Amino acid sequence: MIDDLEPVLGSHTATPLGGGDICRAFRIEVDGDLYFAKTPRFPDPHLLPVEAEGLAGLDAAVPGLVPGVVHVDEDWLVLQWVEQAVADPAAAATLGRMLAHLHAAPAGDFGDGHAQGRIGRLPMPAGTFDTWAPMYAELRLRPLVDEGMPHCAALVEALLAEPEWAGPPEPPSLLHGDLWSGNILWARHPRVIDPASHVGHRETDLAMLALFGTPHLDRILSAYQDVFPLAPGWQERVGLHQLWPLLVHARLFGGGYGPRAEAVAAGYLRAA
Known part of the structure; x- marks a missing residue:
């Protein structure tokens, strides 16, 4: 071959x-x-x-x-080819600034993406939405909510009924879409690979970095904020943005990802 x-x-x-x-x-x-x-x-x-x-x-x-x-x-x-090195704070800061510039760049509508897009082996539906919450509910969460996930199902309906509950309005951003640490090539000038690129909410990329642990995440976020500050309360929304990758992992790998997604959704419903 x-x-x-x-x-x-x-x-x-x-x-x-x-x-x-x-x-x-x-x-x-x-x-x-x-x-x-x-x-x-x-x-x-x-x-x-x-x-x-x-x-x-x-x-x-x-x-x-x-x-x-x-x-x-x-x-x-x-x-x-990218010759990799050990992750260090300087490279993390460079990555944070690049991600901020990515998210600040002009993008299309929420939900824009390739018709054949996918994350891992799963389809990643595309569509066009004026705001993020309904796009997230309809395109990212609903297709992955299985039977036996009542809290996730209720969260989908809550996002559709009260989209402002998902946080202050944000302009659409072009996302990497699958931004976990394994998709970062660490070097003096780091690069990212294996995108599931689409137009969404910038906090989704950052929340995914935190989901499985990323070296020097504090430096990434600090440098990001220097370029493109996040809206107040972003820390409280991290779990909401992690719900999609948790559901992806639940569908692909099973294990504890489904119960973890249910726990996240239940927490947001209690806080509503």
Whole structure:
């Protein structure tokens, strides 16, 4: 399969990397130059082109935020190689500023995204909404709320009935969409990868950074706030924004993610 890259890159050597359950990954060397390449484990004509489109959108908003796309087709995505380093406060501050500029850049309507968008292996519906709360309820939460999640279901209805309950109005922002620490390439100039890019609420990206732990998160947030201050009360809304990735993980992996999502939703309903 790796020989399929011969017409694109020429003669090369490929070293397998630890990939995920969706793609296999390789380190490619061509005449001393290094690249990252990945290929789906199962046929999917949309997966890599949609990812490349998301990377291009992020790069257009903040040049250098993502590795450059060298080649994409249905079978392969090839990116510029990023030599990684240990995360440090300076790199974290750089990342925070870049994310602030991303979220401050002009974006479309809430819910805008690729028709074939996805997060992990799950579809990520697109649509057009004037405000964030109904978009979040209809496109992100409702499709993932299973039977036996009464608090999550009630929260969806609460967001639709009283959208102002979700916090002060925010302009739409272009999001990375799957911004956990594993999708950060730490270097002097950090970059992000594997987006589930769409237009939403900027606090969602930041809440996802906090969900599973990110090195030097305090420096990321401090530098972010220096560029694009968050609305008052953002700390109290972190759980609300984490509800979507919790439901994604509940659908994909089961375990304790569903009960955790229910606990978050119940807490917000009690506070309402």
